[in-house]
Amino acid sequence: MQDIKEIIVALSLQEYNNKTSCKALNKDDTFDFECSSCGGCCRNREVDILLNPFDLYRATNYIKSLNLDLQIGGLPVNMVSIESFINCFCDWYEGESSKLPIVTLDLSNAGTCPLLKDNRCQIQEAKPHICSLYPLGFLIDFETGEYSYYSKPTCGKGTLQKQTVKKWLKNAALLDYEDFIVMWHKQTHLICLWLKELDEWDRIKFIDFVFRTLYLNYDLNQDFLPQFERNCKTILDKLNRYCTMGYKVV
Numbered sequence: 001m002q003d004i005k006e007i008i009v010a011l012s013l014q015e016y017n018n019k020t021s022c023k024a025l026n027k028d029d030t031f032d033f034e035c036s037s038c039g040g041c042c043r044n045r046e047v048d049i050l051l052n053p054f055d056l057y058r059a060t061n062y063i064k065s066l067n068l069d070l071q072i073g074g075l076p077v078n079m080v081s082i083e084s085f086i087n088c089f090c091d092w093y094e095g096e097s098s099k100l101p102i103v104t105l106d107l108s109n110a111g112t113c114p115l116l117k118d119n120r121c122q123i124q125e126a127k128p129h130i131c132s133l134y135p136l137g138f139l140i141d142f143e144t145g146e147y148s149y150y151s152k153p154t155c156g157k158g159t160l161q162k163q164t165v166k167k168w169l170k171n172a173a174l175l176d177y178e179d180f181i182v183m184w185h186k187q188t189h190l191i192c193l194w195l196k197e198l199d200e201w202d203r204i205k206f207i208d209f210v211f212r213t214l215y216l217n218y219d220l221n222q223d224f225l226p227q228f229e230r231n232c233k234t235i236l237d238k239l240n241r242y243c244t245m246g247y248k249v250v
């Protein structure tokens with residue numbers, strides 16, 4: 001099962017350059033890629049597609065604002081909240097080593113994303129970070145706060161188009177994601193440390209609280225980031241109080 005270890009990238013860029021054949025890219029660097037819109041990356045998937053709270057907030061707002069007529073299993077979807085988005089399109093589980101609640105797209109239909117229709121993503125303009133970024137991946141050096149990208153396309157049209165990283169991020173509406181991604185990895189790292197302090201019984205009591213606070217507790221009419229910061233603080237305060245003072249808080 002995929003875990004937080006696979007979404008936290010904390011190598012130093014120098015270490016990364018030394019270890020792989022991919023060169024770390026800055027925003028003005030170019031890479032070659034042109035998507036052929038085959039939908040291949042949304043089908044027959046063996047690897048989970050993890051969603052963070054900003055992905056969920058953006059996707060739900062997108063569906064609501066456009067009043068999209070989505071269906072699942074032939075039935076219309078009533079999308080009123082992040083919780084309804086998760087109920088319709090996602091699964092969640094406790095990360096095996098991180099102990100963090102992990103949200104993924106529901107791939108139980110032979111590995112096909114439930115948001116794929118006629119080879120097209122139904123939330124194209126608000127698709128998850130990991131989908132929009134492809135073929136780019138990202139690296140964060142937590143020591144220096146340096147943020148960088150790398151590219152390793154394994155698909156696309158034969159005729160390749162040169163792209164700059166900056167333009168790719170802008171077109172995918174991902175320029176405002178960087179601050180959040182750094183914050184997300186830092187905060188989830190802290191939450192994981194506290195969750196691992198708990199014994200299994202206490203963790204079972206906490207996991208639903210952490211899931212609801214981290215992923216669901218957002219007013220879609222308010223800015224996302226302040227709400228995310230508030231939610232992380234709520235979780236960390238409670239875990240801190242419980243682990244250091246033994247308060248029964250759940």
Ligand code: SF4
Nearest residue numbers: 042113115116121131
């Ligand atoms: S969210 Fe969209 S782009 Fe991502 S896997 Fe699903 S259909 Fe594909």
Ligand code: SF4
Nearest residue numbers: 035036039040041155
């Ligand atoms: S990213 Fe690749 S697999 Fe996905 S739709 Fe584009 S060409 Fe196909």
